[in-house]
Amino acid sequence: MSSVKSQFIVIVGCGRLGSYIAGILSRDGHSVVVIDAKKSAFDALSPEFSGFQIEGDATELGVLREAKAEKADILIASTDNDNVNLMVAQIAKQFFNIRKVIARIYEIKREMLCKNRGIETVCPSSVVGDIFLNFLSDSLERN
Amino acid sequence: MQIMIIGAGKFIYFLAKTFISKGYRVTIISKDNAECQWLSKRLKAVIVNGDGxxxxxxxxxxxxxxxxxxxxxxNDEDNLTICQAAEHLFGVSRTITLVNDPEQEKVFRQLGVKRAFSLTTVLSGLIERRVESEDVINLIPIGEGEVNLTEIILKADSPVIGKRLKDTDLPGDILVTCILRNRKAIIPRGETVLLEQDHLVVMTLPQSYGEAIRRLTGES
Incomplete structure (x- = not known):
């Protein structure tokens, strides 16, 4: 087990991103629950994953209750649908009072809806864009 | 008045048609390209093809x-984003939405979308409140259904016809707020005599609704 305190983490959406994060956090000794509307999505989990799987629509309060969201330290909304992530993240804050809530949002303009709601967002195209620009910075400076 | 409708299907078409006939200007956003073309041939509205x-x-x-x-x-999640974006990013003061799961009404309200209604709640409410009675033609739940406004027509067999309002002996939580008689509104007093074909606008608590119907129409 790692030296950091084990956290209870709910991950909504078990696609490439969700299953990747779930595998690593579970390997590192955290208790992880993954939720996905499709049962087949759990096939993407690595053998190291030892947490729980819940099949259901996480925009329904009942599904998050089943995941014991009220006890969670962290919720990660990583479905491939911005609106689902926005809704789940807001419910996590407002109804379950989860301390740290992170949502993947593809569309930069939708990120603004998370302002002042205590939700952190990750926008893949700006993250990747920054990495690209970083790679380019050397050659751009030389010119 | 300018109204924007986001969605798809026959319901949107008829809703838009109704608004246009009232003289409102309507904009529809639909993801379905074929439907947009169909709508634009039939409605005098601005039709936008895209994700609302x-x-x-x-x-x-x-x-x-x-x-x-x-x-x-x-989709509830799409409707939530639409309402929040319209209100918070663009300053629209009135957004209205339908939710699927009745529990979502509460969720939407807590997340700042005040006008979220569930058809399930509305329809089951209509059944439970016995609106099928033909003497009752209108029922509006107020707030989250704490109070109802009902329009009741007094037929010839109503036990209260010819009585003064104060002699009908209605319980305190049933209030006749207005009488429509020959299309004229009367604010009733205790002395007002009830007549056949009066339309009574009655305010009741949900638990006294059945009692109000019984006392005013004579139905059991």
Whole structure:
């Protein structure tokens, strides 16, 4: 087990991103629950994953209750649908009072809806864009 | 009045048609390209093909000018984003939406979308409140259903016809707020005599609704 305190983490959406994060956090000794509307999505989990799987629509309060969201330290909304992530993240804050809530949002303009709601967002195209620009910075400076 | 409707299907078409006939200007956003073409041939409305939950599409469709936005897609999460984007990013003061799961009414309200209604709640409410009675033609739940306003027509066999309102001996939580008689509104007093074909606008608590119907129509 790692030296950091084990956290209870709910991950909504078990696609490439969700299953990747779930595998690593579970390997590192955290208790992880993954939720996905499709049962087949759990096939993407690595053998190291030892947490729980819940099949259901996480925009329904009942599904998050089943995941014991009220006890969670962290919720990660990583479905491939911005609106689902926005809704789940807001419910996590407002109804379950989860301390740290992170949502993947593809569309930069939708990120603004998370302002002042205590939700952190990750926008893949700006993250990747920054990495690209970083790679380019050397050659751009030389010119 | 300018109204934006986001969604798809026959319901949207008839809703838009009704608004247009009232002289409102209507904008429809639909993801379905074929439907957009179908609508644009039949309605004098601005039809935009795109994802209405994308703030850029809302902006392109001039959401800022709207007096009201109706989010009627089949997905609760899309409707939530539409309402929040219209209100918070574009300053639209009136957004209205339908939710699927009745529990979502509460969720939407807590997340700041005040006008979220569930058809399940509305329809089951109609059944439970026995609106099938032909003497009762209108029923409006107020708040979250704490109070009802009902329009009751007094037929010839009503036990209260010919009585003064104060002699009908209605319980305290049933209030006759208005009488429509020959299309004229009367604010009733205790001395007002009830007549056949009066339309009574009655305010009741949900638990006294059945009692109000019984006392005023004589139905059991």
């Amino acid at each position: 939950s994308d703030p850029r599409i809302l902006e392109e469709a001039e959401v800022k000018k709207m007096d009201a936005v109706l989010a009627l897609t089949p």
